[in-house]
Amino acid sequence: MSKNGNYIREKARDTQVIRQADVVVVGGGPGGIGAAVSAARNGADTVLIERYGYLGGMGTGGLVTIIPQLADLTGKQQIAGITQEWIDRLIARNAVDMPKKEHWGSMDKELVRYYFQRSFFYARLDRVSYAAIIDAEISKIILNEMIDEAKIKTYCHAWGTEPIMEGNHCKGVIIESKSGRQAILGKIIIDSTGDGDLFPYANIECETEIPAHYRIANLAVCFWIGGVNYQKTTEFRRDHMKEFMDLMRQANEYGGQGGFMTSNLPDQESMVWFHSRYPNKSQIDVEELTRVEFLGHKIAGKTIEFYKKNVPGFEKAFLVLTDPQLGTRSSRRMVGEYWLTEKDLNDNQPFEDTIAVFPDLDRGNDSLAHPNMYIPYRALLPKNVDNFLVACRAFSSDKHVQDYFNLIPHCIAFGEAAGTASAMALSAGVGVKKVDIKALQKQLAKQGVPLPDVTKKVDYKYTGPAIVGPSFTPPH
Numbered sequence: 001m002s003k004n005g006n007y008i009r010e011k012a013r014d015t016q017v018i019r020q021a022d023v024v025v026v027g028g029g030p031g032g033i034g035a036a037v038s039a040a041r042n043g044a045d046t047v048l049i050e051r052y053g054y055l056g057g058m059g060t061g062g063l064v065t066i067i068p069q070l071a072d073l074t075g076k077q078q079i080a081g082i083t084q085e086w087i088d089r090l091i092a093r094n095a096v097d098m099p100k101k102e103h104w105g106s107m108d109k110e111l112v113r114y115y116f117q118r119s120f121f122y123a124r125l126d127r128v129s130y131a132a133i134i135d136a137e138i139s140k141i142i143l144n145e146m147i148d149e150a151k152i153k154t155y156c157h158a159w160g161t162e163p164i165m166e167g168n169h170c171k172g173v174i175i176e177s178k179s180g181r182q183a184i185l186g187k188i189i190i191d192s193t194g195d196g197d198l199f200p201y202a203n204i205e206c207e208t209e210i211p212a213h214y215r216i217a218n219l220a221v222c223f224w225i226g227g228v229n230y231q232k233t234t235e236f237r238r239d240h241m242k243e244f245m246d247l248m249r250q251a252n253e254y255g256g257q258g259g260f261m262t263s264n265l266p267d268q269e270s271m272v273w274f275h276s277r278y279p280n281k282s283q284i285d286v287e288e289l290t291r292v293e294f295l296g297h298k299i300a301g302k303t304i305e306f307y308k309k310n311v312p313g314f315e316k317a318f319l320v321l322t323d324p325q326l327g328t329r330s331s332r333r334m335v336g337e338y339w340l341t342e343k344d345l346n347d348n349q350p351f352e353d354t355i356a357v358f359p360d361l362d363r364g365n366d367s368l369a370h371p372n373m374y375i376p377y378r379a380l381l382p383k384n385v386d387n388f389l390v391a392c393r394a395f396s397s398d399k400h401v402q403d404y405f406n407l408i409p410h411c412i413a414f415g416e417a418a419g420t421a422s423a424m425a426l427s428a429g430v431g432v433k434k435v436d437i438k439a440l441q442k443q444l445a446k447q448g449v450p451l452p453d454v455t456k457k458v459d460y461k462y463t464g465p466a467i468v469g470p471s472f473t474p475p476h
């Protein structure tokens, strides 16, 4: 017992090592999938550790099934690689919806209106955008297949609880599961937990402060309502817009949620989605997580009650599912070898070690002036641990960058770069900080990751019209 009585001293104990691998990835969300698949495909013996029973993180269990921002405002695809592979596999199963390729970047008003009505992710900056709405359940199957094909040893239902540190070297990870407390050793460790769960014991510097008005300040409990006669709802909204808006307001007053999105997926016309924003003190405080879970479920219950009684088309509706995984938007953010800041949002110039390009579509007229954000490899590297990478929304960034660029395709891109770099570092016999950047970029390009010519200065000045249509931040 410690002096003040608020701590206990745990006994030292021997923990069984159950596996030794080249690369150990903790967290099987978008970042972890990108990291594990690319490390294994590039020849590393790879282990993936996931606390739940499925892969995909928020993209499946969080019911966050929109993969946006894949093309820039000209319609040029900027995020591809493993993200595109996931989408291609969904296309093969008729489990995805998106604007037609020939329409990306189009400013044709009719087309923009058509796609905007289908989803406001399909039309940004007065143009048709490349965003995909995906089937969460089919995605779980696809991600398992990708992991199996790459022969990645996966432990589901296992929490990565502690890095095993020796000075500034991370030797592996302690996992806790129904099998007890066990150790997995690795030459390179990748934190893809989203929340940087390994940071505290690895002594990795991070920031957690997020002003309350930021998108990423909010937790969410998303849910699906099925059995909706959506044709009837659409007609009612079209013919009685004011009444419809009043009903949405009354739903909020009743303690439920006004406003929803359509599924858009083939044969899912009867399903609608509710995405929420719940302010909180911290997204890594277990008491806050519990409070918001209870609140979100209560609101889901009130929502279905209200809609069934009052909203035309919802008479036979039912609550299909509340998200198995609480919607966490942001928590720990590493302060790494390069800390991306607001200044970089408005720079337009690639870094020498650029490993990803992210279209900037959410900042209204600022996005027109700065259409792409470039990500340096150094944003994945902690300062003080030599064999460690961060491939998830905990990448090295300030709150401004994080607010716009921590989405699913971004995290897959971090993962693809981190996993590829790990395998290349191991085969070259160097640490991850000494990896040959040009060779890494060449390999990423070979894997279908669009990258700029980093030797050339980008000469860009927007001269077109300012935005006249909706330019609000969408509810990611």
Ligand SMILES: Cc1cc2nc3c(=O)[nH]c(=O)nc-3n(C[C@H](O)[C@H](O)[C@H](O)COP(=O)(O)OP(=O)(O)OC[C@H]3O[C@@H](n4cnc5c(N)ncnc54)[C@H](O)[C@@H]3O)c2cc1C
Binding pocket: 026, 027, 028, 029, 030, 031, 032, 049, 050, 051, 052, 055, 056, 057, 058, 059, 062, 064, 065, 066, 067, 068, 158, 159, 160, 161, 192, 193, 194, 195, 197, 219, 220, 222, 275, 276, 326, 327, 328, 329, 391, 392, 393, 394, 406, 407, 408, 409, 411, 475, 476
């Ligand atoms: C309500 C909401 C709406 C959003 N809308 C969009 C949107 O429309 N489009 C979009 O692209 N993005 C959206 N986002 C953001 C996006 O979902 C996330 O930023 C993205 O999923 C982050 O990926 P990640 O891999 O970093 O983390 P996560 O998706 O959180 O995945 C982390 C994975 O690690 C696992 N894990 C965590 N801790 C541990 C541990 N200690 N041990 C083992 N496993 C662990 C988790 O179970 C999970 O599988 C939204 C987010 C929310 C919450």
